[in-house]
Structures are given as C-alpha cells and as structure tokens.
Amino acid sequence: MLVAIDGPAGSGKSSVSRAAAEQLGFGILDTGAAYRSLAWAAVESAADLDDPDAVMAILDTWTYTITLHGPQRVTVDLGDGVAHDVTAAIRQHAVSGLVSRVSQHPPVRDRLNAMFRRIVAESALPGVVIEGRDITTVVAPDAPVRVLMTATAAVRAQRRAGELAGLTHEQVLADIEARDAKDALVVDFFTPAAGVTLVDTSDLNFEQSVQAVVDIVRAAQCAAEESE
Ligand SMILES: Nc1ncnc2c1ncn2[C@@H]1O[C@H](COP(=O)(O)OP(=O)(O)O)[C@@H](O)[C@H]1O
Numbered sequence: 001m002l003v004a005i006d007g008p009a010g011s012g013k014s015s016v017s018r019a020a021a022e023q024l025g026f027g028i029l030d031t032g033a034a035y036r037s038l039a040w041a042a043v044e045s046a047a048d049l050d051d052p053d054a055v056m057a058i059l060d061t062w063t064y065t066i067t068l069h070g071p072q073r074v075t076v077d078l079g080d081g082v083a084h085d086v087t088a089a090i091r092q093h094a095v096s097g098l099v100s101r102v103s104q105h106p107p108v109r110d111r112l113n114a115m116f117r118r119i120v121a122e123s124a125l126p127g128v129v130i131e132g133r134d135i136t137t138v139v140a141p142d143a144p145v146r147v148l149m150t151a152t153a154a155v156r157a158q159r160r161a162g163e164l165a166g167l168t169h170e171q172v173l174a175d176i177e178a179r180d181a182k183d184a185l186v187v188d189f190f191t192p193a194a195g196v197t198l199v200d201t202s203d204l205n206f207e208q209s210v211q212a213v214v215d216i217v218r219a220a221q222c223a224a225e226e227s228e
C-alpha cells in the first residue's frame, strides 16, 4: 500500500510519516532528502544551481541511495566511486536555503519523480509512506491514501526553531515563509487536491498527529478488505 503525504516545511510530514510508517510496519521515503542531496551535490561540484542543464548533468552522473526503514542514511556518489554519507550535511540550514533553486527546474523534478517511483517499486515492502510536496498530485496521484499535512506558519516556525540553535523565531519564520513561497511557485502544497485528506497539526501534539495518519491508513485498509 502506498501512503502519499505532502505539506509545507515544519508541518510534521517527515517525523510524523516516519513514526506512522513504523507503527504500520511500512517503509518511508523522504523525497525532500533527494532534493537536498542534489543541492549539496551542486555546491560540491561548483555547479550553477539556477542552470537546469548543470543540475541535470549531476543527475546523469550521481548515484543516490536512501534507506527506507531503520535510521535514515543518505549517500551520494558524484561519479568518482566514493559514496559520501550526506545524512547530516543535507539538514544544515545553508542547504535548506539553496534547495528551492534546484527543485524549481521541471526536468529535474521529472527525473527525480521517476527515481522515487522506481525506489518504491523495487522496495518489496508491504507498504511505503512517501512524503514531500507533490506526492499526492504528481508522484503518486493514484495512491489509496493521500494526505496534506498543514499547520500555521507560526507553529511550523516554532517547531523548526527548536531544531536550529542560534536562530530567532523571527528568522526561522522568515526563512520557512520565503522557502514555502518559492516552492509554491512550482507545486501547490497548501490546498488539498480532490480526494486528498487534510490533516491540520496546528493544535495536535506529535502523538496525536501520528495517530491521525495511522487512523486514516487503517480505515483505508479496512475499506479495501471489505471491497475484496
Ligand atoms: N504535531 C506535532 N506537534 C509537535 N511537534 C511536532 C509535530 N509534528 C512534528 N513536530 C516536530 O516539529 C519538527 C519539524 O517536523 P518535521 O517532521 O521535520 O516537519 P516537515 O518534514 O514537515 O518539515 C520536528 O522537530 C518534529 O519532531
């Protein structure tokens, strides 16, 4: 079973999807990690992040891996046979500020979307939660469970501020609003598409958010069993 989850920065998609996947015995594919790794790779190769051809050239030569269960581990081989562990590097604030520049290119998105579908198809897991910005609409529009996770900008900034030492709430709020605005030029992750369930986590704690997703998946599993 495929569970598609989208949402803006700090809505809880990654952490909630991971915990829900664990409870369900499913894998988890964090698609943002690939865009982050691509931005990291572009900087590492001194490529122009705004030039789609330069970014596509990296996709032609790199080898990207990500774990679908257990602790997340992400590696990038830039073509020289060395698999760099970028798990921590791609979470750095500097990388977050650059990702929208590589994710804005339509051919880059097409290539990564094909990679995401391949990773899921080859996983041989009973289910995979796949989370990002355009999973419910572009990557897996036919997924039996599709969720848009939201929270107010202030709540999202508060959650992120807890992770980013040294930045004020105002700085974090300004950063995520700027990134969301740039990302939203390419994909709409603020309004649920037809058939997508909205989960607003503004007034939910972490456990309640996880439970909301697990409940939606269990209801879909029951409905599928009944129709068999
Ligand atoms: N419902 C929630 N209530 C409180 N904290 C949450 C909730 N959901 C997520 N968090 C915390 O907020 C932070 C950002 O969540 P994350 O999953 O990284 O968001 P996203 O992937 O949407 O950017 C994490 O530290 C996470 O533990």
Ligand SMILES: Nc1ccn([C@@H]2O[C@H](COP(=O)(O)OP(=O)(O)O)[C@@H](O)[C@H]2O)c(=O)n1
Binding pocket: 007, 008, 009, 010, 011, 014, 031, 032, 033, 035, 036, 099, 100, 103, 131, 132, 133, 134, 135, 179, 183
């Ligand atoms: N499906 C996706 C996932 C991420 N992204 C891009 O990757 C960036 C990082 O995504 P992320 O999910 O790791 O970001 P957070 O919401 O965790 O901060 C986003 O700001 C988008 O630019 C995307 O364009 N499409």
